[in-house]
Amino acid sequence: MTTITTRDDDVAAGTRATDREVPRRRSRRRRPSGGRVLAWAALAVLLLVTLFPFYWMLRTALSTNTALYGSPGSLLPVELTWGAFERVLGTATPQEAAAEGGTTGSIDFWLYLRNSVVVATAITLGQVFFSSLAAYAFARLRWPGRDAVFFLFLTALMIPPIFVQLPNFILVRDLGLLNTLTGIVLPFFFMTPFAVFFMRQFFLGISREVEESARIDGAGHGRIFFQIILPMSSTPLFTLGLLTYVTAWGEYFWPLLVGRADESRVLTVALGIFRSQTPQTGPDWAGLMAGTLIAALPVFVLFVVFGRKLIDNLGYSGIK
Numbered sequence: 001m002t003t004i005t006t007r008d009d010d011v012a013a014g015t016r017a018t019d020r021e022v023p024r025r026r027s028r029r030r031r032p033s034g035g036r037v038l039a040w041a042a043l044a045v046l047l048l049v050t051l052f053p054f055y056w057m058l059r060t061a062l063s064t065n066t067a068l069y070g071s072p073g074s075l076l077p078v079e080l081t082w083g084a085f086e087r088v089l090g091t092a093t094p095q096e097a098a099a100e101g102g103t104t105g106s107i108d109f110w111l112y113l114r115n116s117v118v119v120a121t122a123i124t125l126g127q128v129f130f131s132s133l134a135a136y137a138f139a140r141l142r143w144p145g146r147d148a149v150f151f152l153f154l155t156a157l158m159i160p161p162i163f164v165q166l167p168n169f170i171l172v173r174d175l176g177l178l179n180t181l182t183g184i185v186l187p188f189f190f191m192t193p194f195a196v197f198f199m200r201q202f203f204l205g206i207s208r209e210v211e212e213s214a215r216i217d218g219a220g221h222g223r224i225f226f227q228i229i230l231p232m233s234s235t236p237l238f239t240l241g242l243l244t245y246v247t248a249w250g251e252y253f254w255p256l257l258v259g260r261a262d263e264s265r266v267l268t269v270a271l272g273i274f275r276s277q278t279p280q281t282g283p284d285w286a287g288l289m290a291g292t293l294i295a296a297l298p299v300f301v302l303f304v305v306f307g308r309k310l311i312d313n314l315g316y317s318g319i320k
Contacts, residue, residue: 058289062084063077085290101284103274119184123189135196184258246299251268274288
């Protein structure tokens with residue numbers, strides 16, 4: 001007797017076979033390969049090595065300075081306390097600081113924080129603005145020797161910054177700007193080769209038809225730059241501003257060289273002064289780590305808030 005198979009039966013049989021194959025495929029997908037497991041393990045180790053120093057700073061800052069010498073290898077805070085942060089912020093009395101083995105000296109934390117904010121903000125605003133002007137001149141304006149001048153300008157990227165510290169110091173001294181915030185800001189205020197190169201690369205990618213249309217309407221270079229180019233360049237401007245602010249915030253040697261007075265001392269230099277105030281029991285490591293964490297907090301907040309946008313902007317701008 002011959003069995004007749006209909007089309008519906010074939011479809012049902014195929015569906016059942018497919019249903020049996022789906023779990024098998026899913027089970028195969030869920031099994032991680034050895035290479036993937038090794039990659040995740042390496043990533044976890046790298047992340048641990050990267051974050052452990054920050055944890056150690058926090059552990060030290062939350063410990064009593066005297067107790068640290070008795071348990072130097074403890075992974076947890078030794079005699080948990082906020083005394084180190086109070087010493088840095090200037091809210092602890094000399095008796096309380098001495099009881100925890102910390103320095104009885106104090107730093108004018110809020111003054112130094114204000115100086116750091118003023119210096120970093122001024123450098124960022126000036127460098128972004130003037131670097132954009134220079135980049136526009138190199139990217140859009142045509143003048144004799146433009147490419148040769150730009151090449152010579154880029155060679156400054158190969159000069160170590162330490163080589164220009166002495167000439168800059170002599171210039172600032174002759175201008176009478178030692179121990180002033182202006183003297184700290186001045187060498188970084190106008191432009192840097194990296195900032196000019198960064199903005200020039202973006203300006204080269206802007207269509208010239210936009211400028212030609214503006215020139216037909218009677219716009220000059222100044223109007224084109226401020227009303228067309230800059231609004232279209234918000235992405236690289238934001239990225240350059242953030243990178244410049246972080247760099248200026250962490251600057252140490254030049255502010256140490258120029259701003260030795262209290263009224264011009266920035267926070268990074270003040271931490272070195274705090275380190276030199278050694279109590280009888282030894283260096284105030286807890287206070288120093290607390291000050292370092294507080295000094296790094298603004299930069300940390302910037303990266304937490306704008307880090308994702310920064311990465312996207314770097315990718316958008318083609319910077320590798």
